[in-house]
Amino acid sequence: MTNTFDPAKLQTALETVHQAGMPGIFAEVRDNNETWRGAAGVADLATGRPVTPDMRHRVGSITKTFTAAAVLHQVDLGTVDLDAPIGHYLPQLVPGERGAAITVRMLINHTSGLTDFLPYAYSSLAGFPDPAKMTPESLDDNRFTRFDRTELIELGVSAPAAGTLGGTPGVYSNTNYLLMCQLLELVTGTSAEQAITRDIIERAGLHGTELPLGTEIHGPHALHYEAWFGMIDPPRDFSVFDMSWTGPAASLISTVADLNRFFGLLLAGEIISESSLAQMQHTVPVIAFDGKTIDYGLGLQKLTMPGGGTYWGHEGSVWGGGAMSMTSADGTRQMSMAVNLQRWNRLDATGRPQPHPIDAALQALTQLALG
Template identity: 65%
Template sequence: MGNPLDGAALDAAMEDVHRAGMPGLFAEVRDGDRVWRGAAGVADVTTGRPVTADMRHRIGSITKTFTTAAVLQQAEAGRIGLDTPIGRYLPELVPGERGDAITVRMLINHTSGLAEYLPWAYPSLKAFPDLANTGPQSLDDHRLTRFDPVELIGMGVAAPPVGTPGGAPGLYSNTNYLLLARLLERVTGTTAEQCITRNVIERAGLRHTEFPAGPNVEGPHSRLYEAWFGMIDPPRDHSVHDMSWVGPSASLISTVADLNRLYGMLLAGKIVSPSSLAQMQRTVRIVSQEGKPIDYGLGLYPMEGPGQGVFWGHGGTVWGGGSLAMIRADGRRSMAVAMNLQRWNGLDSSGRPQPHPIDDALATLYRVAMYG
């Protein structure tokens, strides 16, 4: 199924994304035992230092797959019930009727009805407040702010609900995953970061994946350029940024090779059991962070190509950085892509992102990487 790796076509597709306006991007594609790695463009627009395929990168919400795997491992051990109300574990964080109605599974698949604490969902919330008015100033103001996760959860829980628990469509919300991190802490007696590191990252043998100890990315990496829908011009480097505003929801640093390895081992049943993997692949309808309806499982979502089978994985964005990792359901073909510019689209008069040449070039790259 699908076509063998075509390195020349992949190189050309990468160059087209760079030419369309992406400063730099890099990727790894695997097909069985064959591996292609490539990079195009620069890691630093000032010095012209090139990107390389082995660079470390902030992977954003791809972290959610890692966090979900750690929760499912605890479920397999009988310490967590997926359909147990979160109020049984964390009554102080989700009290009362909502704590009784929202299950662990609803947190993982974003059907809890809990609001996003980030203010593009609710302007009254305090984290990055001026983003609600599409102003980027608070990105700079909070570069080195150390956010308290309990406070962030409190904002999401206190905001008006965005749906009824278990109702469809759900709404993507980082509040859910900060709660899952507290749940891991409660049942394991260690931090969520330690639990995920020991039970997922180390189990998968990922040598270049870690939670950041501070605001810097250690080791070879690209600068990360945030455009905030054309309002930061030229785009500003946000590679130094305290990631406590998302924590175990979206703060991991990894490489494209490590991501392909993780998803390969996950689908091979080496991270969670086959029955847990089957639960991860049971999808519900939710509205993504970009406002688009998508099918979402437990820390995974599917992408489908014409007649080529389903790919499972996750995407991620941080200030200035984006990534996508996908693996075919049979485990034979996988891709991981990282890029160093975000929110390149301008907004129209109603505030909707306008099409940009980067969008089409990336879609072509993904098609070549996944389907040949």
């Protein structure tokens, strides 16, 4: 049973997140036929320009649900087999025994054992880099770096394995989804961005959503402030950024309204077949970047609320931008929200993020919106 739909309380919850230290936050909550949109705080700390609910925003790994849906659309068409080895499709990128053992399914649900390329890419692409060199300065250094997708995949495949191949818990890795992009390009004969746009974004009627090829966010948007666990103080804006470092693993720009529309259609079986949707909703435990274990399907996270309600969706983070979109199992309640500050927690002596008032305020908002 979800909470009573109360727009005034939802707005107060947004204001509380802002007062806890979040520059700006905006959201859309849907309850059956009722829709509420709200915002609190600023899009630009220097000018005081306010955030608004219709703003476009980088939504990070929510992109993975779109990419997974595009792959499952190809499963529906018969061009991809979930249980075929990736080496069957992309032998040059995942050669030998690993290519023969890692299946498409293992890539989409993060049980492939392939390491995330990101720390290696952001330290160096010359020789085999040292991931410890990934620093706040490297964000500035790579703001306009155009990364090659196959080079990034090679970094992840060459790195020491993360987790056990095919075993659980899986380990969350962007390398898996860059391989899915290459698979899409192979079977569609077009770029992954074009395939996802044609088969998912346009079919769902998402007019504020795109996979960018440039560095800008077009249209009304908030600046994206990155704090890097207190090491960037004051936080700096990284809304202008070349997203080739992640591509269609985390580069999507969208709106909270579009996210709710997409997940509503997806979970109603209107984007992919019912059988493919059932595959998406078969979860395994996966260790996320923050060390927490999540229930993860094929590009879908399962969230069980304290009151027992089940929600499906995804969270996402990029430099300075964060988002979350969740839809109840019966489709009657939805919440999508976006924030314009990331890694606000400072680290303790062991390197673990310390609690911050923003954490509790976001948790209270989620509990209120989803019940």
